[in-house]
Amino acid sequence: MPISLTTKISEFARITPIQKAALKKLGVETLEDFLYHFPVRYGDTAEARNIESLKQGDTAVIFGKVSGLKTSKGFKSKIAMADGYVEDETGKIHCVWFNQPYVAKMFTDGMLVRIEGKISERRKRPKEQSMRSDIAESVGQSIAQSQQTLTRVGEDPIAPSGSLYFSNPKIEAVEKLPTGVGDSLFGDESEAHTLYPVYPESRGISSSWLYHALQKIFKSGILEEIPEPIPRDILEKYNLPSIKTALIWIHTPLKREDALAARKRFSFEEIFTIQLGKQQSRKEYAAHPSFEIESEEKHIQEFVRRFPFQATGAQNRAIQTILADMQRGQAMSRLMEGDVGSGKTAVAAATSYAVITSNPPGQNYGRLQVAYMCPTEILATQHFESFIQYFAYLGVHIGLITSSGCRKFPSKINPKGWTDISRAQLLKWTASGEIAVLIGTHSLIQKSVEFKNLAYAIIDEQHRFGTSQRGQLVKKNIKQAAPHLLSMTATPIPRTLALTLYGDLDLTLLDESPAGRKPIITELVLPDGREATYEKIKRELEAGRQMYVICPRIDEPDPGKEAAIIAKSVKEEAKRLKEKVFQDYEIGILHSKMKPGEKDAMMTDFKNGKIHILCATSVVEVGVNVPNATVIIIEGAERFGLAQLHQLRGRVMRSSDQAYCYAFTGTSSAKSLERLKALRDAKNGFELAELDLAARGAGELSGARQWGVSDVAMEALKNLKMVEAARTEASRLIDEDVSISQYPVLRKKVEEHKKRAHFE
Numbered sequence: 056m057p058i059s060l061t062t063k064i065s066e067f068a069r070i071t072p073i074q075k076a077a078l079k080k081l082g083v084e085t086l087e088d089f090l091y092h093f094p095v096r097y098g099d100t101a102e103a104r105n106i107e108s109l110k111q112g113d114t115a116v117i118f119g120k121v122s123g124l125k126t127s128k129g130f131k132s133k134i135a136m137a138d139g140y141v142e143d144e145t146g147k148i149h150c151v152w153f154n155q156p157y158v159a160k161m162f163t164d165g166m167l168v169r170i171e172g173k174i175s176e177r178r179k180r181p182k183e184q185s186m187r188s189d190i191a192e193s194v195g196q197s198i199a200q201s202q203q204t205l206t207r208v209g210e211d212p213i214a215p216s217g218s219l220y221f222s223n224p225k226i227e228a229v230e231k232l233p234t235g236v237g238d239s240l241f242g243d244e245s246e247a248h249t250l251y252p253v254y255p256e257s258r259g260i261s262s263s264w265l266y267h268a269l270q271k272i273f274k275s276g277i278l279e280e281i282p283e284p285i286p287r288d289i290l291e292k293y294n295l296p297s298i299k300t301a302l303i304w305i306h307t308p309l310k311r312e313d314a315l316a317a318r319k320r321f322s323f324e325e326i327f328t329i330q331l332g333k334q335q336s337r338k339e340y341a342a343h344p345s346f347e348i349e350s351e352e353k354h355i356q357e358f359v360r361r362f363p364f365q366a367t368g369a370q371n372r373a374i375q376t377i378l379a380d381m382q383r384g385q386a387m388s389r390l391m392e393g394d395v396g397s398g399k400t401a402v403a404a405a406t407s408y409a410v411i412t413s414n415p416p417g418q419n420y421g422r423l424q425v426a427y428m429c430p431t432e433i434l435a436t437q438h439f440e441s442f443i444q445y446f447a448y449l450g451v452h453i454g455l456i457t458s459s460g461c462r463k464f465p466s467k468i469n470p471k472g473w474t475d476i477s478r479a480q481l482l483k484w485t486a487s488g489e490i491a492v493l494i495g496t497h498s499l500i501q502k503s504v505e506f507k508n509l510a511y512a513i514i515d516e517q518h519r520f521g522t523s524q525r526g527q528l529v530k531k532n533i534k535q536a537a538p539h540l541l542s543m544t545a546t547p548i549p550r551t552l553a554l555t556l557y558g559d560l561d562l563t564l565l566d567e568s569p570a571g572r573k574p575i576i577t578e579l580v581l582p583d584g585r586e587a588t589y590e591k592i593k594r595e596l597e598a599g600r601q602m603y604v605i606c607p608r609i610d611e612p613d614p615g616k617e618a619a620i621i622a623k624s625v626k627e628e629a630k631r632l633k634e635k636v637f638q639d640y641e642i643g644i645l646h647s648k649m650k651p652g653e654k655d656a657m658m659t660d661f662k663n664g665k666i667h668i669l670c671a672t673s674v675v676e677v678g679v680n681v682p683n684a685t686v687i688i689i690e691g692a693e694r695f696g697l698a699q700l701h702q703l704r705g706r707v708m709r710s711s712d713q714a715y716c717y718a719f720t721g722t723s724s725a726k727s728l729e730r731l732k733a734l735r736d737a738k739n740g741f742e743l744a745e746l747d748l749a750a751r752g753a754g755e756l757s758g759a760r761q762w763g764v765s766d767v768a769m770e771a772l773k774n775l776k777m778v779e780a781a782r783t784e785a786s787r788l789i790d791e792d793v794s795i796s797q798y799p800v801l802r803k804k805v806e807e808h809k810k811r812a813h814f815e
Contacts, residue, residue, distance in 0.1 A: 058275060060087035068271065074264075077257035086272055090281075092265065093305055093321070093767060094119075097314055104395035107145035109219060111176040117231050119143035122164045126156040141170050141221075149220035158226060167232055169251075172224025207412075227263035236620030250308050270307050278302060282800045285324055289784055295320040322771030323781055326555055329768075331805045332784035332794065333558030338793050340529075340559070341385045343537035346416065346423060346510040348381035358408045360403055361445070369567040370398050370405075376563055377406045378543065381511075386529075386537035388558045390517070392544055394566030394740040395705025396572065399543045400438065402514050403427070404445045404563070406541070410511040411451055411491040416536075422451070423510035424485075426538070427494040428528055432457045432651050433658060437680055438515070439494045443473065446492070450482035452521035454481050456495035456504070459651035461492070483506045489505075490769050500527040509538045545705065546698050551772040554782055566741065571711040577702060579692075579728070580719045588688075588717050589636055595686050595715070596640055596667060602686040604628060604670045605703055607694045609646045623690040629670035637668060645671035673699060675706055682710040692718035692734075693727040697747045700731075701740050748773060 058067060063085055065075055078084065104115045124139035124697045137152045137159035140633045150170060152158045229251075254262040278299045283290075290297065296304060296316055306315035355374065359366050366374075373391060380387035393399045404666040415421050427442075429435040439455040443464045446453060455462040455473075455750065461481040466474035484490045488507035493499065512528050529540050542560060553562055580588050587731050592602060625646050633642045643666040645657050654674075660666045662681050669675070669684075673695070692700060700718070707714040718731055730747075737743035771777050788795060795802040 058086065058277060059280065060085065060277065062086050064089060067275070068268065071259075073259040075166050077260035078259045081255060081260070085544070086277060089269060090277075090302055093318075094254050094314075095251045095766070096253050097308065097311065098253055099250055100627055103169075103317060105213065106141075106143050106147040106148050106573050109148065109174050111174055111219060113174045113424060114172065115174060115634075116169065116171045116331050117141065117148070117393065118169050118229065119145060121162050121168045121226075123165050124159040124162055124164070125158045141168060150224055150226070151220055151224075152223055155223070158517055160812075162226065162228065166788055167229050169227045170221060170224045171231050171723060172221045175222040177218050177220060179750075227261055229263065230267075238549075238789065241510050250314070252308075266306070273303070274307075284798075284800045284804050285327065286788075286798060286801070289327075291321065293780060295323060305308060318520055318767055318770065319777070321767045322774075323777060325765060325768035326771050326778055326781040327785055328801075329555055330558045330782050331788065332460065332809045333556075334782075334785045334789040335793060335795075337559035338789055340388055340537065340540075343386050345384060345386040345537045345539060346381070346413070346508075347384045348378065348409050348413050348423075348539075350378055350413070354412070355405060355409060358600075359401075359405055361379070361448075364398075365477040365570055366401065367565075367567040367569060369393075369400060369565045373402045373563050373565060374405045374689050375423060377402070377539075378409055380561070381406075381409065381539050386540070387539035388541065388560045389563055390542045390544070390553070390560040391563045391565065392548060392553065392594045392741075394547075394568070395545045395702065396708040397545075397565040398569060399515075399545065399565060400441055401781065403515075404442060405515070405542065406764055407442075407492060407511060408446070411446075412449075415488075415508045421508070422491045423508045424488060424490070424506050425492045425511045425513065426506065426509055426528060426531070427492065427513045428499045428515065429494065429496055432459060432496055433654060433674070434515065435494055436655065439473075442494065447471065449797070451491040452484070452489055452491040454485060454493045454495075456481060456493060456498045457651070458496065458498055485696065495642070497524065500524055504531070506531055508535075510536070512538045512540050514540070514542045516546070517544055530752060545702060545740070547701055547740035547747075549744045549748045550741075551770060551775050551778040552748070554778050555772065558782060564741075566739075572708070573711065573713050574738070575708055575714045575716055577704065577718065578729050579735055580717050582721055585719065588719075591715075592686055592688075592717075593637070596637070599683070600686060600712070601661065601664070601666075601681065602668045602688065603684060603685040603703075603706055604632065604688045605673060605675070605690060606670065607672070609648055609672060622694060625670050625672055628690065629668075632668065632670065634785075638668040641665065642668045642670055645669055647672060649675050675703070680708070680709055682712075685710065685712050685714045686717070687715070688717045688719060690719050691729055692720045693722040693724070697730060697734060697743060700734050701743055703735075715763070 064070060064078060064083065070078070080091060096118065100116075100118065102116060103118055106117055106119070109115055109117075119141040120143075122138060122142065123139050126135065126137050128135055134153055135156040136154065137156050139150055139159065139162075140147050142148075150172075252262070252266055254261055254265045256265075281298050283298045285295065285298075289295070292388050295301075301317040301320040304313040305321065308314035308317070355378070359371070359374070375388070377389060377391075380389060391399055391402065393402075410425050412609050413423050415423060428437060429438060435455060435457055438464065439453065442453050447465075450465070453464045453473075456478070461476050461478050461687075462473045463476045463481060463484070464473040466472050468474065481490070481493075482503055482505070485493055486505045486507060493504075493506075495504075498504070509531050512514055512531075514528065529538055531538070540560075542557075558590060577590070585753065606625045606628050607622040610624050610626055625644050629642050629644050636741070643657050643661060645654060649657070657666070657669070661669045661684075664683065685707050687704060689695065689700065689703055695703070704716040707716065718734065720727070720731060722728065722755075733746045734745060737746055788798070789796075795805065
């Protein structure tokens, strides 16, 4: 049967149902998927040890022959296990696999294997008490279960007292033994190279199985059929291996330089493909005619002077840049990235002022319109109130549309306030052009919402929206003219990530804090520091300040569920704090399961000072503005991502008063504590984003799923030169031919990536 890249694995080779399910879990269903299932790292057989050199506590790799594998159970614990021996020319060692009896069936006597794991020692009795800690560690049972011991020595699969053994090691079959390990004993010629790939695994599929399956795919000749997507001149310019060479090198490298060169090639290819799609979208959108917004600088400056604070230099530069874009007659596409509290909303208001004080083309009456989309009702409501303060003196009409209802400013009854109105009425006034600014949630992109002259679309916290949602907003009334687009985010994004994933947007950075704003003091609090921290907080509350307490859960976990995550809950923590810590203060709760009206009432009470402490989930992370709240406790801080922690911390960076963030953690993990120290030490969100990216290694870049790129591409994001090179080459090709028709293979890759990627 002829094979191709789209051939299913099950059609190419005989695999069991368990293997098929495991491959599907890994995202491997076709031969092409298999070829692009890259190793996460490479082991080196040159680092392997001989058995005679092993000591208790070592984590080691050995190669040898397996023998005597069998299954058994603990007499009292009934723990199913496999055990056997591995032998090299220097000795023999026992291996035990708790709760993995299937290991005994996967390997037969005489097979050559690679063993990797921790060396334990069978301590000398009394009786079998010494096994408790090993069993508890290896099996991960509860304390009660770990008290069960193996008491019948004759049936004990563990080696005799005082001897060493591998506890739950990784085991893989190998075809040959590497140089210097076992040659004299087994007389096998070794391979010329010492590197071996280590792949992401799934139950039923080992790294070794994947490696040998790939060798069969290579031997099928399919590599000869894979077309090269990257233009030859680019390959030569950046010294990148061809697609065939790169696939061989990444799976079977002779030396580390080969593996690095292959990863560099695939990193560049994916970043290049993303950039092409983004540059293509950018050029296609800019081709649409848009509204020319002519604004007089003196009027803009008069508006800015009405701010209740002095605008920063970064804000003024951002306003001027955006207004310059709006005067070109082409649709603007811009991302404004600003740290928490840097004044993005004020920039949005000033540029909106220029739009709504302009007439539609060819008219000396009427107003152009602004749409402002927010990810949550709380944030949409807050911006509605902010825009009323900014624009009330102009007498313009401002609308709010969410799933909970609609509002309009000004009210006929109360010209200085807003009123609830029907959805139908708000839609009618928006379609007629009477509503100058419409603020809302996802409700804004529904088909029923139509504008007469939508000239400016603003998306706040745009990473909360998918690409298609962003597109739906800017395409409203696009037949008449494309609206200018401003996306905003306070989520720290590394520069390389922003250049790649937002290649269709120009970047504006708000990198200054408002005058008088003090740097937040962030402290990591371990369990023994909790009480002292509460005393510090009480002094702030006594001074009239307010506080957030953020918890990972809404309700207490079900103790009957084994997988239940043990973490503090909003409801129970609020109760505990009221009863035992802050008895003299009013404590409220806020979480996603509350009704919109309940959330609004709670936030109103908190803003007005009726509630002193707000115990909430991360629902408050985006944009909530209560200047008097200067303290935030984050319970279980290790459970949140760095970007989210920074967002949460931003809730108390809203005034010139000193703010405090206390990250409570119970973790003892060095890695988690190092990450939290980055939160403490980073001067701003931009620095934090770069620290976070630099600290991550291959295969552990959390953005991979979040941003829609592979781990290999995420590795490339540590390399600014590579990202800029990919961006430069993509821009050149798109400038030459926006459809990339000269490169059909590349064009197909770009189209496929556009279909499957949802970056935000």
